[in-house]
Amino acid sequence: MRHRRRLLKIGLALAALVGLGGVAVPFVSSLNPSATAGAGLPRLSIAGLEPGTYRYFVVTEGRDVRDGYLVLRRDDGGIGVFQLRFKGEAVVLPDLHWWSWGNVCINFVPVPMEGRLLPGGTIHCSDTDLGEWSQAEHRWDYFGRNLGSMPDDLYTPKHVIERSEIVIGKSI
Structure with missing residues (x-):
C-alpha cells in the first residue's frame, strides 16, 4: 500500500512536470522575434569600404531631424558604427550625453592622418x-x-555584420 502511494505521487509529479513543460513551450517560443522582424532593420552596405576610410548613412528621410550613422573602417580593419542625427546636411552634435542633442556641425568628419584613418586620429567638428x-x-x-x-x-548601436552589410538593431 505504501509502495503504491509513493508510485502514485511520483507519477502525478511527472505528469505535472510534463504538463507544465507543454504549457511553457508556447510562451517561451513567443519570446523569439518573428520571421519578418528583421526585414525592417536598417542595413548599411559596407562593400568597397576600404581600411582607413569612412562613410555616412542617412536611414530616415523627410523629417526635420533624420537618423543616420557614421561607419568607419579603421586602418587595422576594425569597424566603428556610431549613431548620429542629421539636420539638413549637418550633423547635430551630442550635447553632454548621447541622448541629448546640441549644436549643428557641417564639417563633422574623421580627421585622417596621411590620408588614412590611422591610430591616434580624431572625429570632430571643424566648423570655425x-x-x-x-x-x-x-x-x-x-x-x-x-x-x-x-x-x-x-x-554605438547594437548591430551585426553579415557579409558586406551592417544590420542595425540585430544582435548575435
Whole structure:
C-alpha cells in the first residue's frame, strides 16, 4: 500500500512536470522575434569600404531631424558604427550625453592622418563658428571615446555584420 502511494505521487509529479513543460513551450517560443522582424532593420552596405576610410548613412528621410550613422573602417580593419542625427546636411552634435542633442556641425568628419584613418586620429567638428569650448570638448577617437571631459562617448548601436552589410538593431 505504501509502495503504491509513493508510485502514485511520483507519477502525478511527472505528469505535472510534463504538463507544465507543454504549457511553457508556447510562451517561451513567443519570446523569439518573428520571421519578418528583421526585414525592417536598417542595413548599411559596407562593400568597397576600404581600411582607413569612412562613410555616412542617412536611414530616415523627410523629417526635420533624420537618423543616420557614421561607419568607419579603421586602418587595422576594425569597424566603428556610431549613431548620429542629421539636420539638413549637418550633423547635430551630442550635447553632454548621447541622448541629448546640441549644436549643428557641417564639417563633422574623421580627421585622417596621411590620408588614412590611422591610430591616434580624431572625429570632430571643424566648423570655425563653433566656439572654443565646443571645439575642445566635441572630439572623439576612432573607437567613439570622447577625448574631452564633458560629452559622452559616441553611441554605438547594437548591430551585426553579415557579409558586406551592417544590420542595425540585430544582435548575435
